[in-house]
Amino acid sequence: MHGSIPMSLSNASLLSWIQLQKNHFNNRIPPNLGSLQYLGFLILGDNQLEAKEPLDWSFLTSLSNCTMLEALQIDYNNIGGMLPKSIANISTTLQWLTMGNNPIEGSIPPDIGKLVSLAIFDFGSNFFSGSIPASIGLLKNLNKLDLSSNNFSGEIPSTMGNLSQLNNLFLYSNSFSGSIPASLGNCKSLKILNLGYNKLTGTIPKEVFSISSLAQGLSFKENQLTGMIPPEVGSLINVEEIRLSGNKLSGEIPNSLGKCQVLQSLHLGRNFFEGSIPTSLSALRGLQELDLSQNNLSGKIPIFLGDFPNLHDLNLSFNNFEGEVPRKGVFRNKSEISVLGNEKLCGGDPILYLPICAFSGTKKKHKSPKLAMIISVVSGILCLFLLFLFVASRHWLRQRSRRKPTENYTIKEQHISISYAELVKVTNGFSEENLIGSGNFGYVYRGTLDNPENDTKVIAVKVFNLQQHGALKSFVAECEAFRTIRHRNLIKILTVCSSVDFKGHDFKAMVFEFKPNGSLESWLHPEGNDPFERKTLKLMQRIHIAIDVASALEYLHHHNQTPIIHCDLKPSNILLDDDMTALVSDFGLARFINKSTTSSTISFGIKGTIGYIAPEYGMTNKVSTHGDVYSYGILLMELFTGKKPTDGAFKEGLTLRTFVSDGFSEGVMSTMDERLLANGVHASDHSQTINHAKTFECVSLVLKIGLLCTNDLPTERMEIKRVRNELNRIKNIFFER
Missing domain, CATH: 1.10.510.10 (Transferase(Phosphotransferase) domain 1)
Known part of the structure; x- marks a missing residue:
């Protein structure tokens, strides 16, 4: 359905449920819905409804007359402008208030605590600013609070500790400052707590790490938190994710983390942790992601990490680890592990390209004659192989010079055909004065084409440097892409040239319209x-x-x-x-x-x-x-x-x-x-x-x-x-x- 929500809807005086989500309704929400005194549910999410001026918010003020209203859902729309303070005057029967994913501005009014029946409060992904009012602590029936991805600032109010029924708390991607209130430890029903991407400082209260109900995740990533992880972290026996990366945490990784045996993701990267990886972590056999990168950790990489059957993302880069890298499990897949920036590591699977670990003195002396014999045999074989390659390549070049000098790299709707000789001519021999740019795989030259109408067309010629590794693959990738794409905001290709130059070497180029604005x-x-x-x-x-x-x-x-x-x-x-x-x-x-x-x-x-x-x-x-x-x-x-x-x-x-x-x-x-x-x-x-x-x-x-x-x-x-x-x-x- 599309178009405007009809004003005449208010004539259905006994209407109690309006559910129009996931349609294409646009324009304003009718301002007279407040006349529906029996209205209990107004579900308008995921449309294209709009609000810009204060008058566009009249519907909200009118809803204060709906004394039986339980749910107001207007998320995923185009509703903007300033949030009216009248939001706090909606019926105290309201349990579901979702306005997320809109461009709404303004702040949460201080009287928001009057909505005492609220269970779901979602203002995420808007442009709200200001601080969270202390009256938020009066919403004791709150189950979910989402204020993420806004411009909120100030301190997180300690009154949030009164929200004993709270399951989900999302305050990430704002500008909250100050310390994490210890009172959050009173929220004994929390299952997920995300305060990431803020400017929080101070230490993490041990009370927060004592919330054993946390199951889905705990995230304080990308803040400015300091101090050590308290041993109380071991109380999180049900948690699946812990994300503390991007802070200023220090000390050793606590042994008590080994008690979090449900843990699937542990992210401690970009901090100042030191010491070795505790052996207690061997109990975390369900671990799928482990990020300890960019710390000051040292010692050997534990062998038990290779025994974790589900571990597929292991980042140990930029620490001070030393010794031989394990060879089992995740360590055998280069795409799933990073050990860069640990200069004292050696061995491991050959795919990691680490130096060979040094042998002990006795073993080295014992194996030297055998090693010398192996090296001499391999060297002889290699010399013969290189000689064969040289002879074969000379023969191949002679044969290749007799071939037809073009290949078929067609571009849909190709309008012009151009040869290597013509490109040399129009670019003045690919002269430096016509060079207008360069990239990873070649150079771009300006040229001027004469057409049958005695007019000229300025072109840009992208010449691929085929001696550069990956250049040919890049040329083929561009040809494949330009076969199908057609859009006003994509560069238009005129043609390609796939031939050989005057020396018999491969030549690949693409010709585009020249853009004078660069x-x-x-x-x-x-x-x-x-x-x-x-x-x-x-x-x-x-x-x-x-x-x-x-x-x-x-x-x-x-x-x-x-x-x-x-x-x-x-x-x-x-x-x-x-x-x-x-x-x-x-x-x-x-x-x-x-x-x-x-x-x-x-x-x-x-x-x-x-x-x-x-x-x-x-x-x-x-x-x-x-x-x-x-x-x-x-x-x-x-x-x-x-x-x-x-x-x-x-x-x-x-x-x-x-x-x-x-x-x-x-x-x-x-x-x-x-x-x-x-x-x-x-x-x-x-x-x-x-x-x-x-x-x-x-x-x-x-x-x-x-x-x-x-x-x-x-x-x-x-x-x-x-x-x-x-x-x-x-x-x-x-x-x-």
């Missing part, structure tokens, strides 16, 4: 002789570019004949058309996936460019649409801060993501690209302007999306379709004529 990289980070050095992208242009790139990704992931993962999204691969329309280019690392999945196995190298690569790519040989979303989030933050993720200022734990996240407490002005204000901020070509306050607000909303796209956990990242919708909504809010 790449997004050249606009964001111009060099001294760059023609775009004095040009600046205006706010509206950046919004449009962000929407264009999101649209291209949505097409590749969800609407192409065969879904494609780009794998190398970055500003230098975004070209700008004459009208500044953004075009995604360079499909050299692209991977096809089945429509029934979101990932693809890959067998070569790092998938992307340092700074834009999703963190999970360092641990697995699978690429996914979630990885593209991560790269997009980094690109989005770079677009509005003007800072590269590899900027020299980002060191000692500071990244582009943490730089942006910290900016929400210090003010967005400290993080946004100063050029947005220096040259004036124009809303459109009609010179419509918005004031600086609105600029800060707009950039703040966009950067929040960037943070949501770059969550460490792939499944917690925004869907690209939702990203595009949110950006369009922001554009409409700030640039409506």
Whole structure:
């Protein structure tokens, strides 16, 4: 169903249940629903309902007349603007209040504690700010509280310890500060507690580690917590996940962790833990993920880790481990283990490419003659093999020079045919003055084609350096991609040339339309002789570019004949058309996936460019649409801060993501690209302007999306379709004529 919810609905005076979720209703929620005095359930989630102005929220005020209302569900809509304080005046019979995944702003009113029957309270993934009122502690029937992915700040109120019925508490991805209240230990019914991605400080209260009811998970990751993990952690005998990575925790890993025998995921990376891995962890045989990376741990890697039957993600990188690496279980699969940055490790499975462990003096002396004999025999065989290869290759080259010099790499709807000789001519012999760019696998030259109408066409010729490992695979990948993709925000290919050059060597090139406005990289980070050095992208242009790139990704992931993962999204691969329309280019690392999945196995190298690569790519040989979303989030933050993720200022734990996240407490002005204000901020070509306050607000909303796209956990990242919708909504809010 679609269209507006009819105002006449209020004429059904005996109506008690309105359930219209998962449709395509739009426009405002009727303001007269409050006349339905018997209304108990209003379920409108997952539509396209809107609210922008205070008047659009009239329905909420009217619902205070519905004294029998038990459920109000308006999540997953386009409802924005400021939350009215009248939310606290809804009937005290209300048990279910869900407004998550909307662009709602404002704060939770202090009187929210009047809704004493609330069991489900979900305001997650909005733009709420301010602090949590202490009156939240009056909601003693609360079963689930989700305030995640907002802009809340201040301290977590100690009154939350009064919520004895609470099962699920989600406060992650906000800007909460101060310490974790020890009173949370009174929430004896908690099954999952997630306070990750905030600015919490101090030690973790032992009372929290004593909540034995915790089953689904405990996460304090990406905060600024200090001190040791108390031995009370052993009380979490039912918990499946513990995530404490990205803090400043220290001391030794407690032996009592071995009592958490239901544990499946243990993440302690990026802290200051020291000592060895305790033997008590051998009891955690159900462990599937173990991350101890970037600590100061030492000693030998325990053999028992290789006995865990379900362990498939083991990260021990950047510690001080030493000795021989075990060879069983997870240690035999390179894609499931990382031991980088441990210089004293040796041995292990050959796939890890570690140095051979030194033999003892006696063994070494005893085996030296045999070893010398083996080496001499192998060396002789190797010399004969190399001689054979040399003779065979000379013969192959002579035969190859007689072949027809072209191969068939067809591109659908190919309009022109061009030879190697013609490309040499139009680029002036691939001269340096025509060189306009270079990449991992080759160079891009500008050329001018003459056509039959005595007109000229400027082209860009991408020549692959086939001596570079992976270049041929990149060429084939691009050919395969361009066979199927057609979208206004993807670069258009004109033809390919697969031939041999004047020396008889393989030659591969692709010909594209030339884009005079260059790449997004050249606009964001111009060099001294760059023609775009004095040009600046205006706010509206950046919004449009962000929407264009999101649209291209949505097409590749969800609407192409065969879904494609780009794998190398970055500003230098975004070209700008004459009208500044953004075009995604360079499909050299692209991977096809089945429509029934979101990932693809890959067998070569790092998938992307340092700074834009999703963190999970360092641990697995699978690429996914979630990885593209991560790269997009980094690109989005770079677009509005003007800072590269590899900027020299980002060191000692500071990244582009943490730089942006910290900016929400210090003010967005400290993080946004100063050029947005220096040259004036124009809303459109009609010179419509918005004031600086609105600029800060707009950039703040966009950067929040960037943070949501770059969550460490792939499944917690925004869907690209939702990203595009949110950006369009922001554009409409700030640039409506």
